[in-house]
């Protein structure tokens with residue numbers, strides 16, 4: 104299964120979400136997951152997760168492939184191991200990966216990984232767009248900001264992808280220093296519903312979600328048992344379980360409250376109607 108994490112702008116948490124999803128999913132499926140960075144202007148995946156500046160990624164893939172040396176054995180030199188179950192591929196900096204190379208890339212990735220997560224860099228970047236097209240699921244991150252959500256709906260960058268879209272409001276806050284925020288969950292749901300999107304996911308603002316370079320802080324947050332009960336992690340796990348269920352990938356079930364079970368069931372019945380959480384064919 105290929106999951107693309109996308110957002111209409113930077114700073115909404117694409118990389119952190121991709122990293123945390125890799126931790127949650129590798130845990131749930133007890134198997135290796137890879138995160139592929141396609142954002143050559145930021146390289147934040149490398150910064151957040153890598154202790155060394157030695158890069159392994161799409162440039163290595165490109166040169167092996169173009170020189171005829173790509174094989175199952177050499178492909179492994181294009182990925183960097185971060186934990187027992189998480190590998191990363193850094194973005195291409197020198198080479199332009201052509202859309203026709205993408206099929207080969209995907210074939211190799213799927214050979215080694217059941218789940219492939221793409222940290223995308225928008226629809227205007229060739230490789231990112233090709234990977235989004237080939238994805239089974241797109242996780243679209245939005246902030247809790249009315250005009251951004253309205254703009255997102257107006258511009259509709261995900262038109263054509265509605266059957267694979269899950270809308271996620273990231274860094275959601277119910278209240279701040281005791282005061283309720285004006286754009287509430289209820290209002291967001293109402294606005295999105297009117298515009299054709301139903302049942303968005305909400306990922307809470309979590310003050311402990313840090314992204315310091317070189318310390319793996321980003322990943323350790325999601326891997327640490329201590330954080331598993333935090334609302335952010337609970338809801339991220341719900342999202343990951345829904346995505347895995349939609350692709351028929353088995354996973355170890357955690358103890359869940361009834362409303363989570365109902366939600367996953369609801370999601371599955373939506374899937375049977377060929378509709379996704381976060382979208383309503385209006």
Ligand SMILES: Nc1ncnc2c1ncn2[C@@H]1O[C@H](COP(=O)(O)OP(=O)(O)O)[C@@H](O)[C@H]1O
Pocket residue numbers: 110112113114115116117118119120147273274275306307308309310312313314335
């Ligand atoms: N749910 C969240 N709660 C708190 N901070 C978050 C959350 N999601 C992301 N962040 C923070 O927001 C900042 C931007 O995240 P990042 O993943 O780098 O964004 P992007 O890749 O979209 O540019 C980082 O400092 C990250 O730690």
Ligand SMILES: [Mg+2]
Pocket residue numbers: 117118119142145147148222
């Ligand atoms: Mg990023």
